[in-house]
Amino acid sequence: MHMADASLSPAVGGALWAVSAGLLAHCARRVRQTLDDTQVPLMGVIGAFIFTAQMINFSIPATGSSGHLGGGLILAILLGPHAAFVTLASVLTVQALFFADGGLLALGCNIFNLGFFPAFVAYPLIFRPILGQARGGVRLWAGSVLAAVIGLQLGAFGVVLETTLSGLSDLPFRSFVLLMQPIHLAIGVAEGVATVAVVSVVQRTRPASLAVTKASPLVALNTGRAVAGFLIAAVVIGGGMSWFASTRPDGLEWAMDKIRGSEAPARLNEGVHMRLANVQERIAFLPDYDFPAHPTAAASEPARWPLVSAGTTVSGLVGGLIVLVLAGLAGYGLRRRQTAV
Amino acid sequence: MGFGHDADVGRMDELGRLDSPVHRLDARVKALSTIAFLVTVMSFPKYEVSALLPFVLYPVTLMAVGGIPPSCLFRKLLVAAPFALAVGIFNPLLDRQSVAILGAHTLSGGWLSLASIAVRFILTVSTALTLVACTGIHRLCAGLEQLGAPQVFTIQLELLYRYLFVIVGEGARMRRAAELRSAGRGALRLRTVGPLVGNLLLRAMDRAQRVYQAMNARGFDGRVRVLGTTALRAGDLAFLAGWIAFFAVARSVNIARGLGAFVTGNGL
Numbered sequence: 001m002h003m004a005d006a007s008l009s010p011a012v013g014g015a016l017w018a019v020s021a022g023l024l025a026h027c028a029r030r031v032r033q034t035l036d037d038t039q040v041p042l043m044g045v046i047g048a049f050i051f052t053a054q055m056i057n058f059s060i061p062a063t064g065s066s067g068h069l070g071g072g073l074i075l076a077i078l079l080g081p082h083a084a085f086v087t088l089a090s091v092l093t094v095q096a097l098f099f100a101d102g103g104l105l106a107l108g109c110n111i112f113n114l115g116f117f118p119a120f121v122a123y124p125l126i127f128r129p130i131l132g133q134a135r136g137g138v139r140l141w142a143g144s145v146l147a148a149v150i151g152l153q154l155g156a157f158g159v160v161l162e163t164t165l166s167g168l169s170d171l172p173f174r175s176f177v178l179l180m181q182p183i184h185l186a187i188g189v190a191e192g193v194a195t196v197a198v199v200s201v202v203q204r205t206r207p208a209s210l211a212v213t214k215a216s217p218l219v220a221l222n223t224g225r226a227v228a229g230f231l232i233a234a235v236v237i238g239g240g241m242s243w244f245a246s247t248r249p250d251g252l253e254w255a256m257d258k259i260r261g262s263e264a265p266a267r268l269n270e271g272v273h274m275r276l277a278n279v280q281e282r283i284a285f286l287p288d289y290d291f292p293a294h295p296t297a298a299a300s301e302p303a304r305w306p307l308v309s310a311g312t313t314v315s316g317l318v319g320g321l322i323v324l325v326l327a328g329l330a331g332y333g334l335r336r337r338q339t340a341v
Numbered sequence: 342m343g344f345g346h347d348a349d350v351g352r353m354d355e356l357g358r359l360d361s362p363v364h365r366l367d368a369r370v371k372a373l374s375t376i377a378f379l380v381t382v383m384s385f386p387k388y389e390v391s392a393l394l395p396f397v398l399y400p401v402t403l404m405a406v407g408g409i410p411p412s413c414l415f416r417k418l419l420v421a422a423p424f425a426l427a428v429g430i431f432n433p434l435l436d437r438q439s440v441a442i443l444g445a446h447t448l449s450g451g452w453l454s455l456a457s458i459a460v461r462f463i464l465t466v467s468t469a470l471t472l473v474a475c476t477g478i479h480r481l482c483a484g485l486e487q488l489g490a491p492q493v494f495t496i497q498l499e500l501l502y503r504y505l506f507v508i509v510g511e512g513a514r515m516r517r518a519a520e521l522r523s524a525g526r527g528a529l530r531l532r533t534v535g536p537l538v539g540n541l542l543l544r545a546m547d548r549a550q551r552v553y554q555a556m557n558a559r560g561f562d563g564r565v566r567v568l569g570t571t572a573l574r575a576g577d578l579a580f581l582a583g584w585i586a587f588f589a590v591a592r593s594v595n596i597a598r599g600l601g602a603f604v605t606g607n608g609l
Binding site: 008014043171320328333 | 394420457459500516536540552
């Protein structure tokens with residue numbers, strides 16, 4: 001679910017960077033206030049643990065595929081939402097910097113999609129109300145699986161929105177939603193089950209460990225929050241279901257029509273696209289920046305991209321080749337000089 | 342996430358500790374010029390390919406001067422490619438509008454935008470990896486903090502990084518042991534993985550406790566001190582100004598097409 005720089009526009013990437021940086025600053029302040037400095041090394045270790053646990057794949061029964069722990073929910077359970085968000089942000093940063101998993105400008109999107117939803121929606125509004133006073137059993141199962149599923153559904157929807165707003169991918173919004181949400185349903189169930197497995201091992205072997213932090217999840221919580229949580233969960237599930245209910249799987253048919261050229265591209269989700277376009281205009285932080293053509297814009301004015309003459313195409317190709325050769329030579333030359341010195 | 346990353350982290354760490362003119366540059370300057378690079382590359386319109394190519398000069402120069410072997414980054418690039426290209430892979434099917442003519446062939450917009458996404462991917466990922474390989478995590482964290490990142494976050498990043506080697510090694514040992522006992526059945530069953538990961542967590546927390554006590558004994562007060570935090574020098578500012586000027590020129594003029602037109606004699 002890690003997004004890459006290549007599919008993002010700077011407006012979307014920058015906006016999500018700002019949002020994630022703000023959240024991070026807020027969480028860092030809260031961590032400072034509520035946790036003593038014993039927690040700081042613990043957060044480092046648990047971050048490294050999540051990183052490592054993601055390398056251990058397990059088979060998903062009856063599907064022939066395998067999955068691994070995602071980590072957002074389990075971090076929130078172990079550390080509380082604020083420390084979990086900081087920790088997950090650091091895990092994603094290391095993944096982006098050292099493994100090319102996601103990109104630097106996409107980091108804001110990734111932190112938001114994979115960190116915000118599990119830590120500030122799934123954990124406090126779904127996991128905790130369902131778990132209640134219980135310490136395990138059905139409530140732990142239900143809470144973990146539902147929280148993981150909803151957290152991932154929201155994250156996957158975030159990916160779809162951010163990609164569509166960026167306008168570099170031609171995947172229609174509806175097809176993309178239909179591609180992403182069901183896949184992440186399965187992944188969410190696996191993540192929930194894995195979370196239960198890990199939490200129960202810790203509970204069984206060392207119950208005291210789960211009370212390490214003051215923000216420990218396995219403490220009493222007030223009912224007002226629980227009610228709010230159920231309400232929001234209901235809205236989310238209702239909203240999610242209606243998404244599935246209202247969308248006919250016509251994305252592929254639409255694509256085939258377009259390939260055959262038998263009909264002008266249907267304007268899918270015109271309302272949604274219009275609204276997204278408005279949002280995009282409002283969040284644009286580089287006003288005179290050249291935006292990629294919007295799907296609807298491209299449909300309404302097909303002549304926007306002029307037919308380029310063969311001459312310019314050839315010039316572009318030849319010039320590009322020259323640039324690459326020159327850059328390679330420059331690199332080689334700089335390197336030789338460096339070793340010679 | 343594949344397996345075998347542990348060796349890779351070590352490699353990046355070694356590269357980050359090298360000494361070269363690029364490594365000696367101020368981390369803030371490198372971070373800022375890299376952000377300028379990324380924003381400029383991403384700001385090109387959807388169908389642009391040739392104008393993106395001159396930007397390859399930035400990572401190539403940093404790699405060459407910093408002594409970073411390209412093969413090391415290339416492998417990571419290959420691993421990450423499928424994820425990045427997934428969003429553009431349908432473009433050739435969905436966007437059939439012809440945008441360029443090359444002899445008898447016409448090129449559809451979808452292929453062009455897919456090529457553009459691929460070029461963007463190569464540029465942005467190789468640059469991000471190069472930045473880390475010629476800065477190192479400690480200098481990077483110090484730079485981030487000087488740029489105003491919250492201290493809790495930079496300490497978290499630094500500690501995560503330090504523990505990574507320890508816990509990845511621990512996890513690799515446990516996984517190997519479990520696999521040896523499961524007679525080569527490939528992926529482990531969840532029944533095995535739950536306790537495995539749970540125990541890894543417990544071991545990690547124990548380790549954190551011991552490490553924390555050791556840090557306390559050495560006077561840890563919640564801050565990680567970095568030796569030799571640098572002040573900005575003239576060379577740093579020249580580096581930043583030079584690259585930003587280059588990005589601005591390459592953003593407004595299609596250098597590649599200009600060169601091509603010059604060589605082939607095609608007027609623009």
